[in-house]
Amino acid sequence: MELIAIDKRLDARGLACPMPIVKTAQMMKTMASGETLEVISTDAGSIKDFAAWSRTTGNPLLESSSDAAVYRFVLRKA
């Protein structure tokens, strides 16, 4: 069940730091303000990194969750 409507999705599974963030930034560039992006990652460092990236760039992190060793983030383009 998805509570937030997702506009774009990015599968970053298997990628190591810093590529999930790099790919997220590149994807965000193609998006319009207000659109949401879901990122799936398997990099354990991404929990802290997506929160930090959100604070640095000002793009709100709407959701951050994990299931086993898979991490899910929902970001909104500011």
Place this chain on the structure above:
Amino acid sequence: MTLVAEPTLAPTITPPPAPDGAPQPASVEPKTKQMVIVNWSGELDRIWPTLILSSAAAASGVQCKVFVTFWGLLPFVKDGVRITGDGWMQKMLSVMQRPGIDHLKLSKMNFMGMGPWMMGTLRKQYQIASPRELLEACQALGVEFIPCQMSMDMFGLKREDLIDGMADPAGAATAIEIMTEANASLFI
């Protein structure tokens, strides 16, 4: 003695409520943050963090500039260029230290190429981006690589020996200017 309420401590300006309950973003900086890295070494274990940090910075909306100097220039030599320089000493340097982003040595445990080979194997096993992939990401994200003119002269490197997309060569005063203006500067 009775305690008197202190109405003067109450906030006089109420902050505006968060729009539609969304988490508040960090205060938007009026000025773009800047980071500068002085990339001095041409070794794998230093080029790697340089490229990881600069790509992550650019991905985080931080304007990133890398001042490329001394041994640090060699990984930025074009793929097809093997022997660089004019005199025999400059040529000999490029023979002993093969230039190019795919030919990096380790600062320790190089063991005549055994160390970098093991690093490459581990890198693939853990799906870590190679220096080449990171360099491409950096360039796509707009990281500015500024070659040091004096080091280029000493190694006999010409502008056309270096990869496309690098900034115009500059000197120490440029490095000082960008470092003192930046929010963070590193020497790697």
